[in-house]
Amino acid sequence: MKNNIKVQRAIKNITQAELADLIEVSRQTINTIESGKYVPSTVLALKMAKVFGVNVEEIFQLDDSDKFSA
């Protein structure tokens, strides 16, 4: 799964630490999500979407590593 949190943060002009505070997680957790090492829970993804004022799909998208037949 890929994400564009970095881009969304740039648009909103907030740092990882500020985003972390807003959604009540640690700064390093934002870092692991942003670098694609950790896939957040749906709740956390929805909170992020709310902070950025976009839909979840605009932040997170499936990529080639998530192949499935549908």
Next chain:
Amino acid sequence: MKNTLLLPNKYKVIGWVTFLSFAALGLACIYLEFEISGFQLYYPKKQGLFDFSKYNLTNEFALFGTTIGLLMITFAKEKTEDEYISLLRLKSWQWSVLISYIILIVLNFSIYGMDFLRFLTYNLWTTLIVFVIKFNWSLHKFRKEELANEK
């Protein structure tokens, strides 16, 4: 998602103090034959040939405190207990259970007799101690990660 099994963060410090002081008491019991005199409920009438029990509760007390202390350390929340830290916690438990039983299997074939019994005493806490090491190591690596994506 709230993990309701966890204790507040301050129990980490309380746990360490409890664990270290009771572990010291336990070691004193084993190696220096230290006991708190009069700290017992039952007084055996006659000493049999193989009566190992002196019914003194110092060692029971030490085992109790050591275990409670370690449980407090392992179940205390981090300051920011978020879902990634919960994942690290879960992974660390899996590791510690696995490693503990590998240690048990290996030592089962490599030490015998009284040495094995002595190991079994320490083995009461292997899972908890391996968890403390593994979890803190994971947290350390997690926190050390560079702010590479920050800019």
